[in-house]
Amino acid sequence: MSRSSDGGGPIVWAGILLATCLLLLLFRHVLWLVLPFLCGLVLYYMLHAPVQRLVFAGVSKSTAANYVAGVVGLLVLLWMALALPWVLARAGQWQEAVQHYVQGGVRLLLATVSMLEQTSALLRNAHLSQTLGHKISDFSETFTTTYVGDFALTALTWIPSMLLAPLLAYFLLRDGGRFQRFLARAVPNAYFERTLNLLYSVDQTMRAYFQGLLKLAMLDSITLGLGLWALGVSAPLTLGIVCAILSWVPFIGSIMGGLLVVMVAATDFPDQPWMSYGAVLLFIGVRLLDDFVYMPITVGRSLRIHPLITVIMIFAGGAIAGVPGLMLVLPLLGVVMVIGETIGQVVTDPRLRARHAYARMLRERQAQLDLDR
Numbered sequence: 001m002s003r004s005s006d007g008g009g010p011i012v013w014a015g016i017l018l019a020t021c022l023l024l025l026l027f028r029h030v031l032w033l034v035l036p037f038l039c040g041l042v043l044y045y046m047l048h049a050p051v052q053r054l055v056f057a058g059v060s061k062s063t064a065a066n067y068v069a070g071v072v073g074l075l076v077l078l079w080m081a082l083a084l085p086w087v088l089a090r091a092g093q094w095q096e097a098v099q100h101y102v103q104g105g106v107r108l109l110l111a112t113v114s115m116l117e118q119t120s121a122l123l124r125n126a127h128l129s130q131t132l133g134h135k136i137s138d139f140s141e142t143f144t145t146t147y148v149g150d151f152a153l154t155a156l157t158w159i160p161s162m163l164l165a166p167l168l169a170y171f172l173l174r175d176g177g178r179f180q181r182f183l184a185r186a187v188p189n190a191y192f193e194r195t196l197n198l199l200y201s202v203d204q205t206m207r208a209y210f211q212g213l214l215k216l217a218m219l220d221s222i223t224l225g226l227g228l229w230a231l232g233v234s235a236p237l238t239l240g241i242v243c244a245i246l247s248w249v250p251f252i253g254s255i256m257g258g259l260l261v262v263m264v265a266a267t268d269f270p271d272q273p274w275m276s277y278g279a280v281l282l283f284i285g286v287r288l289l290d291d292f293v294y295m296p297i298t299v300g301r302s303l304r305i306h307p308l309i310t311v312i313m314i315f316a317g318g319a320i321a322g323v324p325g326l327m328l329v330l331p332l333l334g335v336v337m338v339i340g341e342t343i344g345q346v347v348t349d350p351r352l353r354a355r356h357a358y359a360r361m362l363r364e365r366q367a368q369l370d371l372d373r
Helices: 009-028 032-057 061-089 090-119 119-126 128-162 164-185 189-231 236-246 252-268 273-302 307-349 352-373
Strands: none
Touching: 009 032, 009 307, 032 061, 032 128, 032 164, 032 189, 032 307, 061 090, 061 164, 090 128, 090 252, 090 273, 128 164, 164 189, 189 236, 189 252, 189 273, 189 307, 189 352, 236 252, 252 273, 273 307, 307 352
16 A cells, blocks of 8 residues: 555554554644644754764764754844844734735625625625624724733743754754664564664654655645736735645644635735635635645655545544644654554564564573573
């Protein structure tokens, strides 16, 4: 199905899919640790290449990790020192721009409802556009007092957990080899080679996932950007990149990206609602391409998972663990697939089991000789 191996039969794959679903259910309850760990892995794979170059140049791994982490930390602090005054100086302009685009989206919504009322007596008698206008006005007035405080409180509770991400990335860069050796020493000699291969495969699987995610973002950005450019929407490439990054959070990210595209199109063409409808159809088409074409051929192919299993597990992840499940299902499936297939190869390999049994017999014989002396 993905690898040509003796351990990839239907029983092994049933165990892989079941284990993935159970882990998703578990991760849903420890999300405070899973998300920082996932962000830490992203940072690790981004910084792994410069650390390796320093190691190949003769620098020790711990020293190389310290150098890279120090340089990145200084760059981040410098960027924050330069960007913060610029952001604060333009905060008012950005707030006005956001309000301007939101008003454009609201005008499009009310115009669409009014048009539907003209074609439906039921909606016209219900005064839907008038009711909706009042609801939007009330929501706008109470949004700051009702939602902003809760959002800020939630963000503050997540800050300590997310600070684990750079810490995890640093220690993976510095001590990742020690951790692998620690795991390898706990394995019997008969399975030592398989264990080394397993650790390498897990590392390659995670690297392939993040590389596939970048390829997916590039395809989404180009496709949506070209479509918006053809429609004449302002800043098409920027919108494409922002929507592609938001789509890394399935469903919710797609909804936010779609609303952003609609609001910009409605503001750019206030008297031409069909342009906004065209942008909606374009966005839906790109999302369908992303879910059923781009994701299987980028992330799914990078993980060497069949496209059908990729699509099924995406839906299963959302059903089991919601939005976190959608984010975690593919990298988790890739890692469980590697571990499951390796275990399947070990269990079904009579030579490895014979080597392990013979080694155990020799240890028992040696222990008996020591007792007889």
